[in-house]
Amino acid sequence: MSMELDKDAHKAALDSLEKYLRDELELDVGNLEIAGLLTFFVQEIGPSLYNKGVRAAQEQMQARVADIDMEVYADEFGYWKKSPRRR
Structure with a gap:
């Protein structure tokens, strides 16, 4: 994959x-050198x-x-569990 920065x-x-x-380094470097370094x-x-971000x-x-089952889980066969008086 080609690594490039957008214009801005x-x-x-x-x-x-x-x-x-x-x-910081007290170096006076020209624009061409800076562009090459970048x-x-x-x-x-x-x-x-990039790979670290991926x-x-x-x-x-x-x-x-892994957590989706906790978010969308529905209890099964719960009719009889709702009312203890039903048989």
């Missing part, structure tokens, strides 16, 4: 990465984060499916 997220990520490099991060690390979603869905 890509721009925000570039701005954030540039600010981090400048403010592309590397997205392609190299993105799939791991696993978390699968776990959530499996937990919900």
Whole structure:
């Protein structure tokens, strides 16, 4: 699966990465280098984060499916249980 950011997220990520490099590491890096670094991060690390999200979603869905019997369960043959006087 191809990892890509949409246009707005890509721009925000570039701005954030540039600010981090400048403010935290005191590096003055050009836009082309920043874009290359972002592309590397997205392609190299993105799939791991994506897969982690998929696993978390699968776990959530499996937990919900496991609990579905409690949500939609109906007691069977309960007519005689409702009134102890009936025989």
